Amino acid sequence: MTGTKVDANSGSQIARLGERVLLGGQISRNEALTLFNLESSADIFDLLAWANRIREHFKGNKIHLCSIVNAKAGACSENCSFCAQSSFYQTGSPKYGFVDPEPVQEAAEEASKNSVTAVGLVAAWKGLNEGPLLDEVCDRVRELKASGKTRPDVSLGIIKNQRIADRLKEAGVECYGHNLESSRRFFPKTCTTHTYDDRLETIGYLKKAGIKICSGGIIGMGETREDRCDLAFSLKEIGANVVPVNILNPIPGTPFEKNDPLPVLEILKTIACFRFILPRQEIMIAGGRTVNLRDAQSMIFMAGASALMVGNYLTTLNQPVEKDLQMLKDLGLDPSWDNHGFSDQEEGSCGSGKESCEAETVAG
Ligand code: SF4
Numbered sequence: 001m002t003g004t005k006v007d008a009n010s011g012s013q014i015a016r017l018g019e020r021v022l023l024g025g026q027i028s029r030n031e032a033l034t035l036f037n038l039e040s041s042a043d044i045f046d047l048l049a050w051a052n053r054i055r056e057h058f059k060g061n062k063i064h065l066c067s068i069v070n071a072k073a074g075a076c077s078e079n080c081s082f083c084a085q086s087s088f089y090q091t092g093s094p095k096y097g098f099v100d101p102e103p104v105q106e107a108a109e110e111a112s113k114n115s116v117t118a119v120g121l122v123a124a125w126k127g128l129n130e131g132p133l134l135d136e137v138c139d140r141v142r143e144l145k146a147s148g149k150t151r152p153d154v155s156l157g158i159i160k161n162q163r164i165a166d167r168l169k170e171a172g173v174e175c176y177g178h179n180l181e182s183s184r185r186f187f188p189k190t191c192t193t194h195t196y197d198d199r200l201e202t203i204g205y206l207k208k209a210g211i212k213i214c215s216g217g218i219i220g221m222g223e224t225r226e227d228r229c230d231l232a233f234s235l236k237e238i239g240a241n242v243v244p245v246n247i248l249n250p251i252p253g254t255p256f257e258k259n260d261p262l263p264v265l266e267i268l269k270t271i272a273c274f275r276f277i278l279p280r281q282e283i284m285i286a287g288g289r290t291v292n293l294r295d296a297q298s299m300i301f302m303a304g305a306s307a308l309m310v311g312n313y314l315t316t317l318n319q320p321v322e323k324d325l326q327m328l329k330d331l332g333l334d335p336s337w338d339n340h341g342f343s344d345q346e347e348g349s350c351g352s353g354k355e356s357c358e359a360e361t362v363a364g
Contacts, residue, residue: 275304
């Protein structure tokens with residue numbers, strides 16, 4: 001990956017694509033692939049600098065913080081190869097039923113103290129059907145919303161009809177987490193108990209209900225750069241509002257337990273490529289950040305990330321939220337959001353606070 005050869009041509013190609021995105025244009029899949037395939041550290045740092053400019057242009061200095069509550073842990077019927085909570089693997093992950101109101105309120109309290117915009121209730125199960133459990137989920141969402149402390153988000157797996165999505169919307173869900181995980185091509189290597197199309201169908205119901213979509217994936221599962229590129233274009237196609245990028249933290253007992261970690265520059269380059277492809281989206285660095293990036297964590301913002309999952313993950317630990325807040329402060333980044341909402345991602349507006357940007361009126 002690293003090298004000393006500096007190629008002036010790739011530098012000017014990165015600049016040409018970066019300028020185009022800044023001016024409101026898009027890059028093609030082939031152009032994106034040339035970015036994913038950059039090898040020298042000089043080229044990668046060039047790419048990061050452009051991704052940082054794109055982030056600053058569309059997002060200003062705001063960083064969205066999210067946290068999650070494991071609302072139902074372990075014993076999941078699905079066989080996702082990266083997951084500690086699947087019943088297919090012996091991982092020692094905790095198991096419990098759907099969460100009571102108290103831990104959710106405590107998480108909301110903690111979140112609001114730390115400038116965290118949203119708390120997501122995440123359940124380890126295949127999906128949600130109509131019935132008493134859906135009633136209980138809607139109760140937790142209403143309680144969280146009524147507290148006024150954070151935005152109540154959820155990640156509840158596969159939804160099989162429109163009525164369920166509509167009920168979640170009525171209860172107050174604004175954003176639903178449902179990752180595509182990887183490219184359509186690579187997906188069967190991560191899971192065989194449900195399909196890519198099941199996931200797309202769920203996203204369709206949610207969008208129709210008027211719920212925003214938090215959808216991304218995991219890198220470091222053995223996928224190729226092409227798979228990462230195709231995932232980013234699929235996320236663009238479905239209109240994901242928030243794009244979590246997780247970096248595999250291999251869990252002993254799962255099929256991916258022996259996967260080699262991705263090099264740090266490969267991770268940062270991937271985030272930067274996502275920023276080029278998805279200039280207006282919230283690109284959120286989620287699971288696996290601390291363990292994979294170590295001292296390079298703060299560079300995710302230079303790579304174009306505009307959101308951060310803070311606090312502990314579902315089954316693994318993160319660095320303390322105070323450390324993350326200090327990191328943002330040191331970089332002049334601002335995690336405060338007044339209304340727990342989304343920055344505008346529509347064409348014709350940008351995160352810089354201006355009504356519209358002159359640059360966005362220029363075709364790329
Ligand atoms: S990722 Fe979700 S659906 Fe897959 S095994 Fe884990 S909890 Fe179940």
